[in-house]
Amino acid sequence: MTVQASTRLRALLNDPSQIVVGPGVYDGITARLALNAGFQTLYMTGAGTSMSTLGMADLGLATMTEMRQNAEMIANIDRSVPLIADADTGYGGTLSVARTTAAYISAGVAGFHLEDQVVNKKCGHLEGKQLVSKEEYLTRIRAAVETKKRMGSDIVIIARTDALQSLGLEESLTRLEAAVDAGADVAFLEAITKREELVAVCERFKGKAPVMYGMVQGSSAYKVTVDEAKALGVKIIVYAGACLMPTFVAVSQALKTLKETGDCEQYGGGQWSPHKVFDACGMKELMDFDRMIASNAANPK
Numbered sequence: 563m564t565v566q567a568s569t570r571l572r573a574l575l576n577d578p579s580q581i582v583v584g585p586g587v588y589d590g591i592t593a594r595l596a597l598n599a600g601f602q603t604l605y606m607t608g609a610g611t612s613m614s615t616l617g618m619a620d621l622g623l624a625t626m627t628e629m630r631q632n633a634e635m636i637a638n639i640d641r642s643v644p645l646i647a648d649a650d651t652g653y654g655g656t657l658s659v660a661r662t663t664a665a666y667i668s669a670g671v672a673g674f675h676l677e678d679q680v681v682n683k684k685c686g687h688l689e690g691k692q693l694v695s696k697e698e699y700l701t702r703i704r705a706a707v708e709t710k711k712r713m714g715s716d717i718v719i720i721a722r723t724d725a726l727q728s729l730g731l732e733e734s735l736t737r738l739e740a741a742v743d744a745g746a747d748v749a750f751l752e753a754i755t756k757r758e759e760l761v762a763v764c765e766r767f768k769g770k771a772p773v774m775y776g777m778v779q780g781s782s783a784y785k786v787t788v789d790e791a792k793a794l795g796v797k798i799i800v801y802a803g804a805c806l807m808p809t810f811v812a813v814s815q816a817l818k819t820l821k822e823t824g825d826c827e828q829y830g831g832g833q834w835s836p837h838k839v840f841d842a843c844g845m846k847e848l849m850d851f852d853r854m855i856a857s858n859a860a861n862p863k
């Protein structure tokens with residue numbers, strides 16, 4: 563029987579020798595490249611999903627249906643590699659959060675995070691975020707936990723708080739503790755800018771719940787490598803900009819060169835032929851399958 567991606571993610575969380583590293587992917591190409599690079603877990607960035615599927619900044623515009631559709635595609639490229647997906651605020655009240663949870667479970671997502679921003683949210687690293695009350699946030703968590711239970715799923719529910727910026731460290735930790743008490747599996751303090759804050763969240767949840775950290779290059783997030791995060795006690799680290807920022811750098815440069823010189827050969831050509839990019843996206847396996855079915859049809863048993 564196939565092991566569910568959520569069960570695999572849980573096994574990684576329960577293995578004291580592991581830190582789960584999720585490069586932020588947002589489409590089929592970035593997911594393939596991360597899988598080809600050997601990552602054992604993927605992270606679907608909501609910011610990347612919003613920009614790649616809508617062409618819009620991370621300002622709460624992507625709907626649940628759009629997020630779920632992207633997550634389902636990514637989760638199913640290689641079902642043996644767990645996908646942690648951004649579920650923002652859960653996209654509405656109690657019943658919407660329950661519907662989102664069910665939709666992510668049926669999409670094959672292994673874990674997802676729910677936050678305490680107002681539904682009209684913005685990227686966690688921007689100024690001026692608005693929060694819902696702790697009670698409303700806990701309602702979201704309870705709706706997710708109850709739905710998971712009713713569906714007999716072991717999907718990993720990650721409680722995220724964006725409260726650090728406006729309410730401070732202690733209130734943020736209190737919110738996360740209450741979320742874990744309500745059944746969330748993982749604590750995620752968003753937009754940490756100082757080492758002390760990361761140390762504090764790891765200390766507070768030691769022995770109680772795994773801690774997730776979101777590192778975004780170029781943001782004010784406290785910078786850590788995977789090894790440093792592991793030494794501090796972080797259990798999941800996601801790099802939301804791991805594919806996004808290099809894409810902006812490389813594609814902008816390539817387009818500038820094409821515009822200025824009328825030549826694009828230096829970006830690809832010999833190294834990245836159409837054949838090679840199709841290979842990176844499963845061409846061999848797809849063609850082998852096609853040939854195998856054709857040869858079975860020609861030589862029936």
Ligand SMILES: C[C@](O)(C(=O)O)[C@H](CC(=O)O)C(=O)O
Nearest residue numbers: 607608609685686687778802
């Ligand atoms: C983690 C995050 O929610 C995401 O969408 O990946 C974003 C990251 C980003 O803005 O690049 C966030 O709100 O931190």
